[in-house]
Amino acid sequence: MKKVLYPLLLLLISSVLFYCKTTRQPGTQPSAAEVEEALAPPDFSVSPVLSARESLRRMQVEEGFEVKLVASEPLVNTPVALTFDAQGRIWVVEMNGYMQDTLGAGEDIPNGKIVILDDTDHDGVADRRTVFLDSLVLPRAICLIENGLLVGEPTNLWYYEIVNDRPGKRVLVDPAYTEGGNVEHQPNGLLRALDNWIYNAKANKRYRKQGDRWLIERTHSRGQWGISQDDYGRLYYNNNSQNLLGDYFAPGFGATNRNQRGVAGYNEKVVGDNKVYPARPTPGVNRGYMKGTLDDSLRLRNFTAACGPLVYRGDLFPATYRSNVFVAEPSANLIKRNTLDENGYLVQGEQAYAGREFLASTDERFRPVSLYNGPDGALYVVDMYRGIIQHKTYLTPYLKEEIGRRNLTQPLSYGRIYKVVPKGKVPQAVTLPNAPTELVARLGHANGWVRDQAQQMLVDGKYPEAVPLLRQALKETENPLKVLHALWTLEGLSALRTDEVLALLQQPAWPLRMQALSALPSVLSAANHAQYTAALNQLLAQNDTLAAPYVAFLAYSLRSFDEKGADNLLQKLVAKYPNDRYVADAVISNLQDRESTFQNEVLASTPGSNQAFDRRLQQVITYIRNTLANRDPAVLTRAYPKGAAMFSSSCQMCHGADGNGVKALAPPLNKSEWVTGNKETLISVVLFGLTGPVEVGGHRYESPEINGDMPGIGYDKTLPNEDIAELLSFIRKSWQNNASPITKEEVATVRQKLAAREKAFTAEELKK
Structure with missing residues (x-):
């Protein structure tokens, strides 16, 4: 034998x-x-720099799919984001200055670029590079609109006119686009969404071009890196430890009450399972030394760098992949697939596989950071291809040692773009001409990228001859996706009529009613508000429970024309849905600075202290009272300027500007015994971090309610004791805290005492 x-x-x-x-x-x-x-088994103790072709061979992708190379170095360098133009060319953001070494030296060097990649011989591989912009400092996001390009370059958001693939006139859209935070926690994305507004991750602003003006409006703060939309324009995002978060409602609603810290239906946990299944040991993660971070085979257990979520909306994958959400995890060298299930306006999902991933690589330098739908229906992957992806602010001694052991500082001039396609299929990009007739026809295309692009071209082109065609398309209800794109294209052209919105409000298909409700604020006026008020009251009378939260949100816009009618709608909603948290929060979003008045008017007629509306409104009123008791931030900033700046760049993104914590990220600092109590304990936490559950104000915070892992800043030996002391003094005096300041000598003493420490504390350790 x-x-x-x-x-x-x-x-x-x-x-x-x-x-x-x-x-x-x-x-x-x-x-x-x-x-x-x-x-022999692979040797994971070494991490060689591989060519793109070699790296491809290290990828394990779902059966029936293959990964194809689109571009690699030297054609592209340190890519972090991209977008496609109407010709199918790829515009790429190159963040060349990111983490050149473990000290993060050279971050302020203007070496970032925006480049255009072109496939001149149409073989699916880019072969020509054109530098559109150079000399940028850590650029992070782009968006094509009209005849120009939005570019996010901290702290500014710029708009450049495009003249023969060269930058023309430059306009400053927002000087505070990335105000505060650090490179890992600053706005990004610039997603031009279905509703014609541009949204970002890690931001609470949205943008829109109106003639030569730029509109900036407040919206919900969402996610950390990467943002995507589904076919109905609802937004999806995540943070580094959460697989997938998202909105149940249209993005333009609910951010109108500044006293309301969160609105049900926004920032919802869509997929709660955060497990990952790397194809290789992954000791090179920031908290790899902590119990539970890695399994027995040294593989990451849960997301630690989740980013770049993408709702797949192409027409190339099998039908079962439609509206699946893919999430990148560069620390574990993989891409996860999630499936979604809709129940009315609620969306919940789960991981597509148990114990494996859609795509995973054994190449440690494969760093997928952003995912995109392509003009050809493929799924595009931006691979930063580098060893270091953790920013210096949070780089632990453990990870620095891992970086040194396998020489992960290199390479610094690599980068790849891939696309995932089904085997046996040859992707074909769709041609998008400027003819309005053909563009309107493509609003019903099976590929979501094509529909979006056709809508944007029609809006940007301002074609009057397209309007009759769009009105006809509104009647093609057998193709709901074409109808909703026609609706929003008319809205973008300021040509949407009252009768058209009212007709869609009567449609039996919820997605069409939802879009009509979402577009209603754009067409509401003194001439038609009575018609819309009657239509909204009719939806309530018909017990349209799906429309109820939207009716509440819309009362905010209606109030400008009819205060009594708007308040009457709100009172009816509270009486009809007293225990519906989505309706409750939608109602409260109307009530800024009149919460107590509304409480007195309404609660008398809807008694019951256990009802959701009563409880949620009282929470807002309590928050208002606490805010009034807060200390003046301007005075504190003058007293502790370095501390205020450090809080803004390193703490605010997780603990909130108001110190009351951020959902799924971190617990409150305001009135926290950890802040106002023992000085040595607070200094220790800030220097080396805190991991695991922690009790604040009698409430036990643990993952997934919070991240469960607060990084320290003391690993940076160059950080002056004086600056740390200012930060802690600022926090101990902010909001409703009133503790004594901390001196640089006290920081120095603790630093010296903990000089050999290399890992985060647990609450139990500190209590001892």
Whole structure:
């Protein structure tokens, strides 16, 4: 038997070596060393820099799919984001200055670029590079609109006119686009959404171009890196430890009451399972030394760098993949697939696989950071391809050692763009001409990217001849996706009529009613508000429970024309849905600075202290009272300027500007015994971080309510004790805290005492 098996084994090894080693000649036998190499397990203690072709061979992708290379170095360098133009060219953001070494040296060097990649021979691989912009400092996001390009370059948001693929006139859209935070926690995305507004992750602003003016409005703060939309324009995002978060309602509603810290239906946990399944050991993660971070095979257990979520809306994948959400995890070198299930306006999902991933690589430098739908229906992957992806602000000594052990500082001038396609299918990009007739036809295309692009081209082109065609498209209800894009295209052209919105409000299909409700604020006026008020009252009378939260949100816009009618709607909603938290929060979003008045008017007629509306309104009123008791931030900033700046860049994004914590990220600092109590404990936490559950104000915070892992800043030995002391003094005096300040000598004493410490504390340790 052995005599039979050995030749077969040798033949198999020979075949493997022939396909993997291009130097072997057909018919020759492998050497003993080559046989041993083929049978040996991979050596994950080393991390070689691989060519794009070699890295491709390290990828394990779902059966029935393959990964194709679109571009690699030297054509592209340190890519972090991209977008496609109407010709199918790829505009890429290159963040060349990010983490050149473990000290983050050179971050202020203007070496970032925006480049255009073109496939001139139409073979699916880019072959021409055009530099559109250079000399940028850490650029992070772009968006094509009209005849120009939005560019996010901290702290500014710029608009550049495009003249023959060269930058023309530059306009400053927002000087505070990335105010506060650091490179890991600043706005990004610039997603031009279905409703014609531009949204970002890690931001509470949205943007819109109106003639030569730029409109900036307040919206919900969402996510950390990357943002996507589904076919109905609802937004999806995440933070580094959460697989997928998202909105149940249209993005333009509910952010109108500044006293309301959160609105039900926004920032909802869409997929709660945060487990990951790397294809290789992943010791090179920031908290790899902590119990529970890695499993017995040294593989990451849960997301630690979730980013770049993408709702797949292409027409190339099988139908079962439609509206699936893919999430990148660069720390674990993988891309996850999630499936979604809708129940009315609620959306919940789960991981598509147990114990495996859609795509995973054994190449440690494969760093997928952003995902996109393409003009050809493929799923595009932006691979930053580098060893260091953790910013210096949070870089632990453990990870620095891992970086040094495998020389992960290199490479610094690499980067790849891939696309995932089904095997046996040849992707074909759709041509998008400027003819209005053809663009309107493409509003019903099966590929979501094509529909979006056609809508944007029609809005940007301002074609009057398209309006009659769009009105006709509104009647094609057998193709709901075409109807909703026609609706929003008319809205973008300021041509949407009252009768058209009212007709869609009567449609039996919820997605069409939802879009009509979402577009209603754009067409509401003194001339038609009575018609809309009657229509909204009719939806309530018909017990349209799906429309109820939207009716509450819309009362805010209606109030400008009819205060009594708007308040009457709100009172009806509270009476009809007293225990619906989505309706309750939608009602409260109307009530800024009149919460107590409304409480007195309404609660008398809807008694019951256990009702959701009563409880949620009281929470807002309590928050208002606490805010009035807060200390003046301007005075504190003058007293502790360095501390205020450090809080803004390192703490605010997780603990909130008001110190009351951020959902799914961090607990409150305001009135926290950890802040106002023992000085040495607070200094220790800020220096080296805190991991695991923590009790604040009698409430136990743990993952997933919070991240469960607060990074320290003391690993940076160059950070002055004086600056740390100012930060802590600022926090101990802010909001309703009134503790004594901390001196630089006190910080120095604790630093010296903990000089050998290299890991975060637990609450139990500190209590001892």
